Amino acid sequence: xxxxxxxxxxxxxxxxxxxxxxxxxxxxxxxxxxxxxxxxxxxxxxxxxxxxxxxxxxxxxxxxxxxxxxxxxxxxxxxxxxxxxxxxxxxxxxxxxxxxxxxxxxxxxxxxxxxxxxxxxxxxxxxxxxxxxxxxxxxxxxxxxxxxxxxxxxxxxxxxxxxxxxxxxxxxxxxxxxxxx
Numbered sequence: 001x002x003x004x005x006x007x008x009x010x011x012x013x014x015x016x017x018x019x020x021x022x023x024x025x026x027x028x029x030x031x032x033x034x035x036x037x038x039x040x041x042x043x044x045x046x047x048x049x050x051x052x053x054x055x056x057x058x059x060x061x062x063x064x065x066x067x068x069x070x071x072x073x074x075x076x077x078x079x080x081x082x083x084x085x086x087x088x089x090x091x092x093x094x095x096x097x098x099x100x101x102x103x104x105x106x107x108x109x110x111x112x113x114x115x116x117x118x119x120x121x122x123x124x125x126x127x128x129x130x131x132x133x134x135x136x137x138x139x140x141x142x143x144x145x146x147x148x149x150x151x152x153x154x155x156x157x158x159x160x161x162x163x164x165x166x167x168x169x170x171x172x173x174x175x176x177x178x179x180x181x
Contacts, residue, residue, distance in 0.1 A: 004033075004081040005050045011074035013044040021046070024068050028052060028061045038127075044074075049081070093122070093146035095176040096153065098160065102169030104130045104139035111167050112141065112160065119156050121145045139169070144176065 035048040054061055069076045125144035130137055157173040164171035
C-alpha cells in the first residue's frame with residue numbers, strides 16, 4: 001500500500017546533494033509529489049512530500065538515507081503522513097500576495113505574521129531575503145496567504161500597512177491572479 005512521507009533536510013551546501021538524495025529516493029521507488037529546495041547563503045534546505053510502497057524495505061531505506069545524511073553532514077527527518085493530513089486546503093478562500101521591504105531589524109516577521117494570525121489568515125508560502133550590500137541592510141519578505149471570503153481584505157490591508165509604518169517597513173498587499181497559481 002502506498003504511504004506518504006514528509007522529508008525535511010538541511011546542511012551546508014555541497015555540489016550534488018539534490019542528485020544524490022533523489023538517487024536514494026529513486027532506488028526505493030519514492031515519488032516526489034511536492035518539493036521546495038532553497039539555498040540560504042551557503043546552507044541548503046529541502047522539504048519534500050513523498051509517496052512510496054516500502055513494505056519490507058523500510059530498514060534498508062533507513063540505512064541508506066542515514067548513510068547519505070552522514071556523508072553530506074545533513075540533519076534529516078522523515079515522517080509518515082496520513083491521508084487526512086494530506087488533504088489540501090480548499091473552499092472559499094481568496095489568495096493574496098504580500099511583500100514587505102525596508103531596513104533589516106529583529107521582529108519584522110513576527111509583527112506581520114501576528115497581524116495575519118489575528119485575522120485568521122493562513123500563510124501558504126513565506127520567503128525572506130536580506131542584503132548586507134547596502135547600509136542599513138535591506139530586508140525583503142514575500143508571503144502568499146489565504147483568507148476566508150467572509151474576511152474584509154481592505155481592512156486587513158489597512159492594518160498591515162499601519163503595522164508596517166510602526167515597524168518601519170513598506171507593505172504591499174494584492175489579490176493573487178488564481179489563473180497563474
